[in-house]
Every structure is written in structure tokens, then in C-alpha cells.
Amino acid sequence: MNTLIAISGLGVLCLLFEILNFRKAIVPATILGLLAVLGLTYTEFNTPASYYNNMIVVSKFSSVFSALFIVLTVFLIALAHDVYEDHQTKISDFIAIKIFMLAGAVAMVSFGNLAMFFLGIEVLSISLYILAASNRLNVKSNEAGMKYFLMGSFASGIILFGICFIYGAMGSFDVTEITEWSRSAELPIWFPIGISLVTIGMFFKIAAVPFHFWAPDVYEGSPTLTTTTMSTLVKVVAIATLYKLLTAMNADLSAAYINIIIVISIASMTVGNIMALQQNNVKRMLAYSGISHAGFMLMTLLSIKNSVSSLLYYTTAYSLSGIAAFAVILYVCKNKNNEDIVNFNGLGKNNPLMAAVLTASLLSMAGIPIFAGFFAKMFLFNQVIDAGYLVVVIAAVINSIISVGYYFKLILAMYNKEPNEEATKTPFVFYAVAIISILLNIAIGLFPSAVLDLLG
Amino acid sequence: MDVTTLLIILLVGAFATYFSGDKWAPKVALLVGLTAFASALCLLSQYNLGNEISYNQLWISKPKIYLAFQADGLALAMLLLTTALTPIIIFSSFGNTYKNSKAFYALIVFMSFAMSGTFLASDGLLYYIFWELALIPIYFIALIWGNGDAEERKKSVVKFFIYTLAGSLFMLIAFVYLQSKAGSFLISDLTKLNLSSTEQFWIFMAFFLAYAIKIPLIPFHTWQAKVYQKAPTVGTMLLSGIMLKMGLYSVIRWQLPIAPLAAKEYMYVFIGLGIAGVIYGSIVALRQKDLKKLLAYSSLAHVGLIAAGAYTLTLDGLRGSVLQMIAHGFVVVGLFFVAEIIYRRYETRKIAEMGGIRAQSPKFTSMFMLLVLASVALPSTFNFVGEFTVLYSLSQVNIWFAILGGTTIILGAYYMLKMFQHVMLGETNAKLFADVTFNEGLTLVIIIAVLFFFGLYPKPIMDLITPSLENILTQINRFN
Numbered sequence: 016m017n018t019l020i021a022i023s024g025l026g027v028l029c030l031l032f033e034i035l036n037f038r039k040a041i042v043p044a045t046i047l048g049l050l051a052v053l054g055l056t057y058t059e060f061n062t063p064a065s066y067y068n069n070m071i072v073v074s075k076f077s078s079v080f081s082a083l084f085i086v087l088t089v090f091l092i093a094l095a096h097d098v099y100e101d102h103q104t105k106i107s108d109f110i111a112i113k114i115f116m117l118a119g120a121v122a123m124v125s126f127g128n129l130a131m132f133f134l135g136i137e138v139l140s141i142s143l144y145i146l147a148a149s150n151r152l153n154v155k156s157n158e159a160g161m162k163y164f165l166m167g168s169f170a171s172g173i174i175l176f177g178i179c180f181i182y183g184a185m186g187s188f189d190v191t192e193i194t195e196w197s198r199s200a201e202l203p204i205w206f207p208i209g210i211s212l213v214t215i216g217m218f219f220k221i222a223a224v225p226f227h228f229w230a231p232d233v234y235e236g237s238p239t240l241t242t243t244t245m246s247t248l249v250k251v252v253a254i255a256t257l258y259k260l261l262t263a264m265n266a267d268l269s270a271a272y273i274n275i276i277i278v279i280s281i282a283s284m285t286v287g288n289i290m291a292l293q294q295n296n297v298k299r300m301l302a303y304s305g306i307s308h309a310g311f312m313l314m315t316l317l318s319i320k321n322s323v324s325s326l327l328y329y330t331t332a333y334s335l336s337g338i339a340a341f342a343v344i345l346y347v348c349k350n351k352n353n354e355d356i357v358n359f360n361g362l363g364k365n366n367p368l369m370a371a372v373l374t375a376s377l378l379s380m381a382g383i384p385i386f387a388g389f390f391a392k393m394f395l396f397n398q399v400i401d402a403g404y405l406v407v408v409i410a411a412v413i414n415s416i417i418s419v420g421y422y423f424k425l426i427l428a429m430y431n432k433e434p435n436e437e438a439t440k441t442p443f444v445f446y447a448v449a450i451i452s453i454l455l456n457i458a459i460g461l462f463p464s465a466v467l468d469l470l471g
Numbered sequence: 472m473d474v475t476t477l478l479i480i481l482l483v484g485a486f487a488t489y490f491s492g493d494k495w496a497p498k499v500a501l502l503v504g505l506t507a508f509a510s511a512l513c514l515l516s517q518y519n520l521g522n523e524i525s526y527n528q529l530w531i532s533k534p535k536i537y538l539a540f541q542a543d544g545l546a547l548a549m550l551l552l553t554t555a556l557t558p559i560i561i562f563s564s565f566g567n568t569y570k571n572s573k574a575f576y577a578l579i580v581f582m583s584f585a586m587s588g589t590f591l592a593s594d595g596l597l598y599y600i601f602w603e604l605a606l607i608p609i610y611f612i613a614l615i616w617g618n619g620d621a622e623e624r625k626k627s628v629v630k631f632f633i634y635t636l637a638g639s640l641f642m643l644i645a646f647v648y649l650q651s652k653a654g655s656f657l658i659s660d661l662t663k664l665n666l667s668s669t670e671q672f673w674i675f676m677a678f679f680l681a682y683a684i685k686i687p688l689i690p691f692h693t694w695q696a697k698v699y700q701k702a703p704t705v706g707t708m709l710l711s712g713i714m715l716k717m718g719l720y721s722v723i724r725w726q727l728p729i730a731p732l733a734a735k736e737y738m739y740v741f742i743g744l745g746i747a748g749v750i751y752g753s754i755v756a757l758r759q760k761d762l763k764k765l766l767a768y769s770s771l772a773h774v775g776l777i778a779a780g781a782y783t784l785t786l787d788g789l790r791g792s793v794l795q796m797i798a799h800g801f802v803v804v805g806l807f808f809v810a811e812i813i814y815r816r817y818e819t820r821k822i823a824e825m826g827g828i829r830a831q832s833p834k835f836t837s838m839f840m841l842l843v844l845a846s847v848a849l850p851s852t853f854n855f856v857g858e859f860t861v862l863y864s865l866s867q868v869n870i871w872f873a874i875l876g877g878t879t880i881i882l883g884a885y886y887m888l889k890m891f892q893h894v895m896l897g898e899t900n901a902k903l904f905a906d907v908t909f910n911e912g913l914t915l916v917i918i919i920a921v922l923f924f925f926g927l928y929p930k931p932i933m934d935l936i937t938p939s940l941e942n943i944l945t946q947i948n949r950f951n
Contacts, residue, residue, distance in 0.1 A: 384600035
């Protein structure tokens with residue numbers, strides 16, 4: 016709870032900085048503030064509690080995932096200074112919106128009441144609509160914002176509809192009460208309908224096939240930093256929330272429900288990967304790759320009772336490598352008007368360090384040892400095979416092979432092509448963010464227990 | 472001292488090489504390689520004294536994954552092969568200059584680290600990690616420093632990478648499945664499992680895909696010739712000398728003991744595939760016009776025979792194939808080095824553009840001749856010991872296998888001697904061919920000395936590997 020309050024306070028403070036004309040200090044000050052909040056989250060880790068009539072429930076799950084979100088936000092905000100150098104007058108707005116978005120994210124994993132859950136999802140989404148359209152003189156950015164808003168509000172509507180059904184069946188918004196009721200034998204038909212609707216809405220948010228159509232356009236059109244946010248932080252938030260919802264509402268998923276998850280998971284992996292193979296724009300490619308990773312993460316729902324550690328591990332590994340990759344993309348495409356693969360030609364010669372970081376993060380996403388992405392997939396496969404779904408694992412492995420095709424397209428461009436132009440100077444923060452996140456990725460690859468045992 | 476010391480030397484050495492700068496990198500890499508070889512010898516003597524050199528520690532608690540390295544005679548033999556060939560390969564490249572050489576040599580040392588780890592690891596997942604790690608350096612070595620047209624090279628290297636990765640991912644599924652049965656990835660637990668014959672069949676096939684692509688066996692060999700041709704000679708040496716031995720070693724270490732029933736049931740199929748490789752490789756080699764490609768196909772023929780030997784599931788077969796692995800490792804490195812020496816002078820790999828070298832460089836000619844003879848398994852060379860043992864074990868299974876496999880010697884002699892004739896003999900070439908330099912000569916002499924020494928006196932290696940092979944054989948026969 017303290018985390019949530021502190022984050023909201025920090026957001027307000029960011030807005031005040033603008034009035035007080037502290038624009039220069041805003042990035043470092045916010046980062047320091049977030050690190051302090053991270054410390055606060057740490058203190059909450061061992062003291063589960065509930066606040067305000069069970070509106071907010073702080074548990075190990077919520078504090079660990081909140082900590083992950085805060086770390087990701089720190090990276091995102093560190094990148095903001097150089098990205099928004101042309102818009103210095105608005106920087107406090109951008110940063111404040113990101114902080115509010117973080118508040119929404121934290122609310123989404125620590126809700127104890129469905130109303131709070133919906134509030135969180137709306138705070139997160141509305142911040143994102145603004146960020147997607149934030150490059151207001153660019154048609155593509157406007158298009159992205161509009162598309163995202165239409166699709167997103169549609170999904171929110173479905174979620175709300177589902178929540179109503181659940182309320183109709185259970186007579187309560189309180190998650191603990193719903194959990195208790197859902198164990199009883201006779202469940203009204205409204206209850207599974209409600210859960211299905213909420214799940215569909217969340218599938219929209221995590222961009223799982225067949226609810227993924229918005230993702231590539233929105234990713235491509237949005238400013239790159241917003242794309243970074245969507246493909247790392249938001250995806251992780253959505254999947255963690257879906258996991259929490261499903262564990263809370265019906266501990267034993269019915270067979271039909273499991274079959275649907277299997278189909279959607281395999282479809283997301285396959286469609287995402289096959290579409291990614293054909294992309295020439297890096298952001299679109301990573302959007303599709305994100306869709307396929309969503310398919311992987313959905314596999315955790317197949318053994319929902321004990322897969323929380325592997326979910327945490329997968330999301331951490333995926334988002335850290337995503338941040339590293341996008342830091343390099345931001346650097347390469349800084350003064351370009353598109354993000355085509357051609358721009359990466361010869362990066363291995365121009366800037367070997369950045370090329371190495373991007374290579375490492377792509378290898379991690381492809382699941383090559385010793386990067387964390389490999390262990391993430393391995394733990395996941397382990398869990399799913401234990402639960403008895405060998406077919407899904409085989410589909411996932413075939414998809415891992417396909418994914419190598421497009422990740423390597425980028426690697427080949429960096430090392431096997433001649434550079435188009437002279438090397439440009441890299442701002443320090445890009446280096447710092449890229450290297451720190453990829454080192455963190457490798458570190459949790461070498462010491463997986465550090466992450467796995469948190470929720471073990 | 473235990474085996475981790477050696478791995479740490481190589482890993483730290485890779486970074487040291489990178490940070491020593493372009494000028495010093497080759498020398499530092501050589502030094503690291505020699506140190507690793509010395510420490511491998513040290514390990515060997517400790518092992519012979521009966522000291523504990525294995526290492527075992529829990530790494531990840533859930534699922535249980537150990538940092539487990541176990542050095543028995545077989546692993547030590549492969550370790551010695553790796554650490555002996557690494558400095559030789561590095562030394563052989565001293566005549567060439569590579570741009571960005573610090574990265575180049577660092578990758579070589581790193582690859583040596585990964586391959587040593589593969590041979591030593593006794594936890595399935597750790598083994599898998601090293602297995603995959605070895606792939607990344609060779610990918611970059613072939614891609615960045617290779618020769619020929621960049622587009623074409625890119626295609627063949629990416630094909631190679633995706634092929635091998637695809638194969639090994641199925642091996643990963645097999646390991647994860649085994650873990651869910653046994654509760655850990657340790658080989659000692661996996662070989663105790665009582666799997667039904669259907670399970671064994673699928674696990675065997677998953678492993679087979681990984682190894683057949685790596686070795687390569689027919690029909691999974693299509694990546695090989697192109698990559699051998701396009702990679703820089705050092706990369707080709709690493710691939711053919713050491714890396715494909717990873718596949719063969721893994722057959723003996725992992726595949727056969729874990730799924731012996733399938734190996735027994737389909738023994739004829741797998742031996743047949745190996746023998747088919749022998750005949751196919753030899754015939755295709757006959758028609759090659761490119762020296763490196765010819766050597767690639769001859770390598771395909773030889774490894775086919777080695778694999779066939781391993782799949783006989785007899786002590787002689789296993790022993791013969793391990794001996795032949797080591798022998799082939801040395802001889803193939805020597806032969807590719809010969810191709811490189813010619814390339815340095817004539818800048819061509821086309822056999823038709825060579826010829827008439829003999830009169831200009833007697834020393835080179837005689838060394839080349841000795842290598843060719845070793846490659847065709849002339850008695851008194853190491854290759855003869857290996858190949859003969861394998862053929863003997865094949866004859867015990869079915870005499871026809873031995874007869875068909877024996878064509879490797881006849882056909883091999885034919886295409887190798889024909890190649891030698893076209894490359895070296897004939898009227899003196901108009902282009903000048905300087906005789907070998909001291910460095911080149913030294914490299915070749917070391918390789919030839921090893922081949923002949925163990926050809927005449929193979930007992931030390933036999934004694935080293937036989938006990939561990941007997942252990943493996945008892946595991947293979949545990950279902951009877």
C-alpha cells in the first residue's frame with residue numbers, strides 16, 4: 016500500500032517540478048525517488064496485509080512484481096532525458112504520466128477487489144493512450160494513439176462486462192469472497208461467462224492471437240520509447256494480472272478452459288513468429304515477437320497452481336532483454352524517420368559494444384544459453400511437461416527454432432553488412448541502460464535461484 | 472586441483488585475449504591454449520594417481536540442476552584432444568592476419584572452453600548449455616572472418632546454425648522429460664531410469680536428431696560442405712577437428728546409456744546410416760574440384776564409420792570409435808592446414824589450378840604425403856588402429872557391414888591419392904611455391920608425430936578409455 020501511495024505522490028511531485036522550474040533535475044530526481052520506493056517495496060515483502068476493506072492486498076506476489084515494474088520504469092525514465100531532448104518543455108508531463116502508469120500497474124497486481132483491478136487497468140491504459148499519441152505532429156503516432164484507444168477501450172468494456180457478470184453470480188466484488196464462493200459445487204452459469212469475458216479483455220491487453228491485430232500498428236506508430244514501455248512493462252503487467260485473476264477466481268480451471276488456453280498459446284506463438292519473419296521494420300518485428308512471447312507466457316496458466324516462479328522468471332528475463340534491445344534501437348534510430356533493419360547495417364563495425372548488447376538481448380529472446388531467456392524457457396517447459404502437456408512444449412520448441420530466423424536477420428545485418436554512414440556519438444545513458452539491463456539478464460541467467468526462490 | 476580449474480583458465484583466457492589488444496591477442500591465445508593443455512596433462516596425472524578431480528555442487532534448487540563435472544577416462548581423452556588441438560589450431564593461424572584479431576582469437580579460446588565443458592559436464596542441462604554455447608563462437612567466426620561472397624556465406628552459416636539449434640532443442644525436450652521422471656538431470660540418475668521401450672524410442676530419436684546433425688550423418692549432412700568451405704580455415708579445423716567429435720562423444724556418453732533398448736532394436740538402421748555416409752561421402756569426394764570441399768566429404772565418410780562403430784554397442788566398437796575420433800581429429804586438422812598452406816601461396820582452393828609443387832618443396836611434399844597416408848589408415852598410423860578396430864566390431868555384427876565399411880579404406884585411398892597426385896605431382900608449376908616456413912613445418916611435424924606415435928603405441932590411450940567404456944557398456948546392457 017505504501018508503495019502505491021509513494022508512487023502516486025512521486026507523480027504529483029513530477030508535475031510540481033515543472034511549476035518550480037526544476038526541469039533539469041527531473042530525471043535524476045525521479046529515478047532516486049523510484050529507487051526509494053523500491054526500498055519501500057522491499058520492506059513490504061515480508062509483511063502481507065490488506066488495506067481499506069480489502070481494496071488493496073499486499074502479498075509476496077504483489078510486492079515482487081511491483082518491484083519488477085519499478086525497476087523497468089527506472090530504465091524507461093533514464094532513457095527519457097535524451098529521447099525527449101527536443102521536447103524539454105513537456106518532459107515533466109511525460110515522466111509524470113509514466114509514473115502514474117506505474118501506479119496503475121502496481122494497483123493491478125495488488126488488487127483485492129475487482130473495482131480496484133478495473134481502476135488500475137484504466138489508469139494504466141489511459142496513460143498509454145496519451146503516450147502512444149504523444150508525438151502529436153506525426154500522423155503515424157496519432158493513428159497509433161487512436162487505434163490503441165479504440166481497441167483498448169473496447170477491451171476495457173468487455174472486462175467491465177465480465178466483472179458485472181461475476182458480480183451478478185457472486186454478489187460481491189471482493190476477491191476473497193469470490194474465491195470462497197467459487198469452491199462451492201453449484202456455480203451459476205454467469206460466473207464462467209464473466210471469467211471468460213474478463214480473460215478475453217486481458218488477452219487484448221497482452222496481445223494474444225486472435226486479439227493481437229492492434230499491436231503491430233500501434234508499436235510501429237508510437238514513439239519508440241512508448242513502444243519500449245508497451246512491449247516490456249505493459250505486457251508483463253497484463254500477464255501478471257491475468258495470472259493473479261485466474262488464481263484468485265477459480266483455482267481449478269475446467270478442461271474446456273485449459274483447451275482454449277492451449278489453442279491460444281500455440282496460435283500466439285505460431286502466428287507471432289511467422290508474421291515476424293516477414294517484417295522489415297524492427298519495431299513491427301519486435302511487436303510480433305512480443306505476441307509470440309505472450310504465447311509462451313500463457314503456457315504458465317496450464318499449471319497455474321505452481322507456475323508463479325517460472326512466470327516471474329520469464330517476465331523478468333523477457334523484459335530485461337527487451338529494455339536492452341530497445342535502448343540500442345533508440346540509439347540507432349535516433350535521427351532517422353523509420354526503424355527499418357537497413358539502419359542496423361554495419362553496427363558491428365561502427366559501435367561494437369552496442370551491437371554486442373543487441374546481439375545478446377536477441378539471443379536471450381531466442382532462448383540461447385547462458386542468457387536468462389534460455390532458463391526462462393527451460394523452467395517453463397519443465398513445468399508444462401510435469402503438468403502433462405508435452406504437445407504444447409513441442410509446439411513451443413518448433414517456434415523457438417522459427418524465431419531464430421528473424422532474430423538472426425538483425426544480427427546478420429549488424430555484422431555482415433557494410434555501414435551506411437559514419438558512427439555517431441552515443442549518449443551515455445543509452446550505454447548505461449543497455450549494459451546494465453543486459454548484465455542483469457545474464458546475472459539472473461547465472462543465478463536463477465535468486466529470482467526463482469522469491470516466490471518459491 | 473579439479474576440472475573446474477581448466478575451465479576457468481580457458482574462460483578467463485578468452486577475456487584476457489580480448490583485452491590484450493589486436494597485436495598481442497594471437498600470442499596470448501596461444502599461451503592460454505598451452506596452459507590449458509598443461510593443466511589437462513596435470514589432471515590426467517592426478518586421475519592416474521587416483522585423486523578426485525570431479526566437481527559437484529548444487530546450482531539451482533528447483534528444478535535440481537548441478538554444476539557437475541565428471542572426468543573419467545573417456546572425458547579426459549576428449550579433453551586432451553581439445554586442449555591439444557586448440558594451441559595447434561591457434562599456432563597454425565600465425566601466418567595469416569585477421570582484422571579485429573582480438574575478437575577472433577578470443578572466440579577461438581571461448582569455443583575451446585565451451586567444448587571442454589561439453590566433454591566434462593555430467594549434468595544434462597549443464598551439458599546442454601555448453602553444447603549450445605559452443606555454437607555461438609563458431610557462428611561468428613564463420614560469418615565474419617569467412618571467405619567467399621558475403622551473401623552466400625551468410626546463407627550457409629545461418630542454415631548451419633538453425634539446423635544445429637533445431638536438433639538440439641529436441642534434445643532439450645528429451646532432457647526435460649527425463650528430468651520429470653528422474654527428479655534431476657544428473658547422468659547417474661538418468662541412466663538408472665526404467666523407461667518403457669516406447670519412451671526410449673522417442674528419447675533416442677530426440678537425441679539422434681541433435682547428434683546426427685552435429686556429426687553429421689546422412690541425411691542431415693547438407694549444411695556441412697558449404698560451411699567447411701566458407702569458414703576460415705581455423706573455423707573449419709575447429710568444426711571438423713573437435714566440434715563434430717562432440718556429437719560422437721555424446722552418442723557414447725548420453726544417448727546409448729540412456730536409451731539402450733532403442734539402440735539395440737534399431738541397431739541395423741543406425742549402423743546402416745553410418746555406412747551409407749561412408750559410401751556416399753567417399754563417392755562425392757571423388758568428384759570434388761575444391762580442395763576444402765573434398766576434405767569435407769572425406770570427413771563425412773570417416774565420421775560415418777565412427778558412428779557406425781559406436782552403434783554396434785560392443786566394447787571393440789566403442790573403443791575403436793573413440794580412438795578413431797582422436798586420430799581423425801589430428802589428421803583432419805593437418806589436412807586442412809595443408810590446404811591453407813597451399814592457399815597462402817597460390818590463393819586458390821581449386822585442385823585444377825595446383826599441381827607440380829613437389830619439385831619446389833620437398834619438405835612440404837613429404838609431410839603432406841605422410842598425412843595422406845595417415846588419413847587412408849595406413850598400418851602404423853593411429854588411424855589404422857581406430858579404423859581397424861571399428862571394422863572388426865562391424866564384422867562381429869554382420870560381415871556385410873564390415874565389407875561395405877571397408878570401402879572407406881579403398882575409396883579413401885583412391886580419392887586421397889588422386890588428389891595428392893593432382894595437387895603435388897606433375898610438371899613443375901610455373902608459379903613459385905616456397906617451401907614450408909618454420910612455423911608451418913613445426914605444426915605439421917607435431918601432428919604427424921602424434922599420429923605415428925600412437926599408431927605404433929596406442930596402449931596409453933587404450934588403457935585410459937577402456938575402463939570408462941566398460942562402465943558405459945554395463946549401463947547399456949542393464950536391461951538384459
